[in-house]
Amino acid sequence: MKLLNSLDELFKEIDIHQNKAISFHHHLRNGDLVINQVLEKYHSHHVQEIALFPSAIFPSYQMIKRLLEQDQIAHITTNYISGGVADYLSNQGKENILTMQTHGGRARAIIEGKSKIDIAFIAAPSVNYKGDAIGYKGPSKCGSLGYAIADSEYAKIVVLLTDHLVDEEFDRVEIHGSNVDYVVSLDKIGDPSGIVSGTTNITTNPIGVKIAKQTARFLEDIDVIKDGFSFQSGAGGISLKVTAELENYMKIKQITASFFSGGITGYHVGLLERGLVDKLYDVQCFDLTAIDSLSRNKNHIPISASKYANPADIDQVIKDLDVVILGATEIDLDFNVNVTTDSHGIIMGGSGGHSDTASEAKVSVIVSPLFKGRLPIIKKHVTTITTLGKHIDVLVTERGIAINPLRKDLLEKCKQSLLKIKTIEELYQEAINYTGIPKDVTRSDVQIGVIEDRTYDKIDRLYRK
Amino acid sequence: MARSYLFIPGNTPSMLQHANVFDSDAVIIDLEDSVSLQKKHEARRLVFEYLTKYYDSSIEIYIRINDPSTPFFEADVALLDGLPINGYVLPKATKDTVLLLSRMTKKPLIAIIESAYSVVTLEDIAKIESIKGLLLGAEDYTTDMNIERTIDGEELIYVRSRLAIYAKAYNKEAIDTPFTMKDDEEGLKKDILRAKALGLHSKSVIHPNHVTLVNQLMSPSESLVLWATRVLKKKAMTSKGAFSLDGKMVDEPIIKKAQKIIDEVKKYS
Amino acid sequence: MIKTGTLESSDCMIELRESNERKIEIESIVFEQFGDQIYDVLKTTLDEYHVKAVFLRCIDKGALDYTIKARLKAALELWGVDHG
Numbered sequence: 001m002k003l004l005n006s007l008d009e010l011f012k013e014i015d016i017h018q019n020k021a022i023s024f025h026h027h028l029r030n031g032d033l034v035i036n037q038v039l040e041k042y043h044s045h046h047v048q049e050i051a052l053f054p055s056a057i058f059p060s061y062q063m064i065k066r067l068l069e070q071d072q073i074a075h076i077t078t079n080y081i082s083g084g085v086a087d088y089l090s091n092q093g094k095e096n097i098l099t100m101q102t103h104g105g106r107a108r109a110i111i112e113g114k115s116k117i118d119i120a121f122i123a124a125p126s127v128n129y130k131g132d133a134i135g136y137k138g139p140s141k142c143g144s145l146g147y148a149i150a151d152s153e154y155a156k157i158v159v160l161l162t163d164h165l166v167d168e169e170f171d172r173v174e175i176h177g178s179n180v181d182y183v184v185s186l187d188k189i190g191d192p193s194g195i196v197s198g199t200t201n202i203t204t205n206p207i208g209v210k211i212a213k214q215t216a217r218f219l220e221d222i223d224v225i226k227d228g229f230s231f232q233s234g235a236g237g238i239s240l241k242v243t244a245e246l247e248n249y250m251k252i253k254q255i256t257a258s259f260f261s262g263g264i265t266g267y268h269v270g271l272l273e274r275g276l277v278d279k280l281y282d283v284q285c286f287d288l289t290a291i292d293s294l295s296r297n298k299n300h301i302p303i304s305a306s307k308y309a310n311p312a313d314i315d316q317v318i319k320d321l322d323v324v325i326l327g328a329t330e331i332d333l334d335f336n337v338n339v340t341t342d343s344h345g346i347i348m349g350g351s352g353g354h355s356d357t358a359s360e361a362k363v364s365v366i367v368s369p370l371f372k373g374r375l376p377i378i379k380k381h382v383t384t385i386t387t388l389g390k391h392i393d394v395l396v397t398e399r400g401i402a403i404n405p406l407r408k409d410l411l412e413k414c415k416q417s418l419l420k421i422k423t424i425e426e427l428y429q430e431a432i433n434y435t436g437i438p439k440d441v442t443r444s445d446v447q448i449g450v451i452e453d454r455t456y457d458k459i460d461r462l463y464r465k
Numbered sequence: 466m467a468r469s470y471l472f473i474p475g476n477t478p479s480m481l482q483h484a485n486v487f488d489s490d491a492v493i494i495d496l497e498d499s500v501s502l503q504k505k506h507e508a509r510r511l512v513f514e515y516l517t518k519y520y521d522s523s524i525e526i527y528i529r530i531n532d533p534s535t536p537f538f539e540a541d542v543a544l545l546d547g548l549p550i551n552g553y554v555l556p557k558a559t560k561d562t563v564l565l566l567s568r569m570t571k572k573p574l575i576a577i578i579e580s581a582y583s584v585v586t587l588e589d590i591a592k593i594e595s596i597k598g599l600l601l602g603a604e605d606y607t608t609d610m611n612i613e614r615t616i617d618g619e620e621l622i623y624v625r626s627r628l629a630i631y632a633k634a635y636n637k638e639a640i641d642t643p644f645t646m647k648d649d650e651e652g653l654k655k656d657i658l659r660a661k662a663l664g665l666h667s668k669s670v671i672h673p674n675h676v677t678l679v680n681q682l683m684s685p686s687e688s689l690v691l692w693a694t695r696v697l698k699k700k701a702m703t704s705k706g707a708f709s710l711d712g713k714m715v716d717e718p719i720i721k722k723a724q725k726i727i728d729e730v731k732k733y734s
Numbered sequence: 735m736i737k738t739g740t741l742e743s744s745d746c747m748i749e750l751r752e753s754n755e756r757k758i759e760i761e762s763i764v765f766e767q768f769g770d771q772i773y774d775v776l777k778t779t780l781d782e783y784h785v786k787a788v789f790l791r792c793i794d795k796g797a798l799d800y801t802i803k804a805r806l807k808a809a810l811e812l813w814g815v816d817h818g
Contacts, residue, residue, distance in 0.1 A: 204648065398483070399486055434519075
């Protein structure tokens with residue numbers, strides 16, 4: 001391990017033109033100051049044919065757009081894109097430039113050598129003299145470094161970039177110094193106001209509340225909320241409200257959960273500290289409370305993306321997941337879900353762990369209003385398939401619940417339920433009775449990329465607008 | 466008979482088109498306080514077009530129109546009276562305004578009691594045939610009285626009781642005033658139980674998130690249902706007009722009460 | 735000029751101005767999916783009120799048909815056009 005003081009020093013050590021398959025993690029989200037600094041070097045050195053492997057792309061990662069405009073990028077492999085890069089790719093992206101993976105699929109592809117990375121550039125909030133790194137301390141702390149672990153173990157060259165070099169041993173090291181080649185000391189790697197998304201709020205919107213209450217009652221009715229159950233919900237307001245509803249139920253029935261996984265918020269930490277759940281498996285912290293909890297709660301455990309969701313990892317946490325609550329931009333009559341493109345066919349997100357958790361959880365539930373503004377959530381065919389319908393079990397809306405006909409067991413369990421169980425066709429009809437039938441949006445025939453599932457199957461294509 | 470009457474602002478499409486998703490037994494679409502003076506005309510139009518297209522007969526639908534002292538009253542009734550709604554809610558109701566509205570429509574009316582004068586002349590209003598219910602408007606009432614509205618509602622004990630008694634006497638519904646604190650679930654619970662204890666068996670609601678709790682608490686309690694079931698069971702097994710249960714005498718009025726509870730449960734299950 | 739409606743989500747704003755001919759302008763967040771349908775509602779409603787010459791602008795924030803129709807009817811009524 002070699003300690004350096006600037007990126008220029010780094011590129012004196014290694015030939016930038018020979019090392020252009022490069023990866024980044026997105027734990028610093030919109031507050032990341034590393035990715036633009038590094039890519040500026042690739043830009044000024046006129047490096048051509050770059051293969052980019054960021055775990056996700058946020059609006060502030062503007063250098064990616066610059067490189068695209070200069071045609072310096074050959075390919076991007078990522079799990080989620082929002083902001084200017086997404087718009088650029090959808091409107092002007094060149095053919096086959098993009099592969100959209102899942103969190104588990106990305107880790108798997110790196111570990112199995114399918115994604116070959118020359119340099120992993122890892123923003124590391126705290127690094128010690130051995131080159132060990134953690135994410136939950138330092139001026140740019142972000143919590144778990146889960147998405148960077150596979151990169152740190154399998155990239156040809158591993159570079160940590162830090163603004164907090166310390167002389168101490170870490171508890172629960174996330175990135176091991178033995179894997180690290182260079183540590184580059186920078187003034188600042190992150191802007192805290194962009195790293196955390198602010199406080200994550202439980203929804204009080206009446207429609208969101210209704211959906212959350214229906215979801216909680218549905219889960220109670222099918223009898224999955226019992227002692228030792230495991231659960232994942234995102235940081236969305238409705239998902240958190242489902243969790244809050246379940247908390248009441250758990251208290252009444254004296255149930256504790258075995259673990260919650262995925263993105264962790266202060267609300268989840270509260271449940272851990274109130275003794276309602278035994279463990280939090282954390283691949284990504286959403287707020288400061290969650291980040292700080294990693295320093296004090298032994299059972300709040302940072303895990304790698306592989307351990308989280310790689311189907312080939314024998315320790316995969318979500319293999320044991322009972323219930324996952326997920327969102328959707330669109331869902332179709334076959335239960336395929338889109339969270340990758342918006343209703344205009346423009347990229348605005350991506351799988352993240354959507355397909356991973358839906359594939360593994362015993363019950364995967366989509367929560368969404370039946371229509372947003374005038375757009376019905378249910379379509380005959382989704383614009384883009386992010387998660388295959390065979391992995392989606394239930395759709396809960398404010399006007400009723402649809403169960404995937406493949407899940408005869410769930411249909412059977414709901415026979416006595418007082419909830420409004422309908423077919424997805426019925427819900428579709430109900431939606432368009434309000435909205436009318438939306439005209440299909442037009443797109444070109446230029447294929448800019450593919451959606452690659454965690455199985456490596458290409459489950460859909462992305463097109464230029 | 467409804468446990469919950471949910472107010473929906475009449476000029477807000479995002480709320481209006483979801484009027485039937487919040488599980489209230491009845492909704493009151495509002496053209497009065499939630500609509501500014503400049504928007505009265507378009508709100509009336511919006512409500513008309515909405516109900517023309519999306520009438521949902523599975524819930525009771527009322528419209529709160531503007532009172533006769535306003536220039537909007539007659540136009541409200543003229544446009545809306547053709548709709549198959551369950552009735553009108555009349556704000557600032559007095560005997561005279563109720564009678565005036567009764568001459569213009571055949572629909573049932575819910576009178577909002579929100580002034581000292583209306584409280585004093587309550588019997589005159591309650592006995593009018595077209596009156597279906599009396600709804601307490603505590604904000605305007607306390608303003609009229611120049612007294613403070615408190616979270617505990619001590620100042621409302623008398624009007625709540627009076628409303629419940631007159632409603633009962635003339636076989637009308639007694640509908641409680643809304644609870645205004647959006648996020649205070651404990652306060653809401655106490656408020657519902659206070660009204661219920663005084664004999665108001667319905668409550669109006671201004672926050673959709675309050676509906677579940679109102680429905681739940683305004684329904685007969687589990688122990689009460691169990692008791693009523695046992696009374697009726699025992700009654701079915703005996704030919705006597707009066708018998709004893711748990712050491713207490715059960716006679717005709719008590720059997721009637723039990724039957725009423727079971728009827729209510731059936732309606733809301 | 736007459737204005738009805740709002741720019742809140744699920745609503746639309748209708749503007750009417752004097753004009754020698756009928757001119758309809760639509761701005762909508764769902765124009766691609768519902769532009770034609772919005773145009774139809776506006777046109778049918780103008781026809782229903784026998785309005786041949788007007789400049790009509792509709793700024794739509796995802797309103798359903800009933801809302802668009804109601805906002806336009808209210809505007810026409812305020813404009814002084816009687817139904818039928």
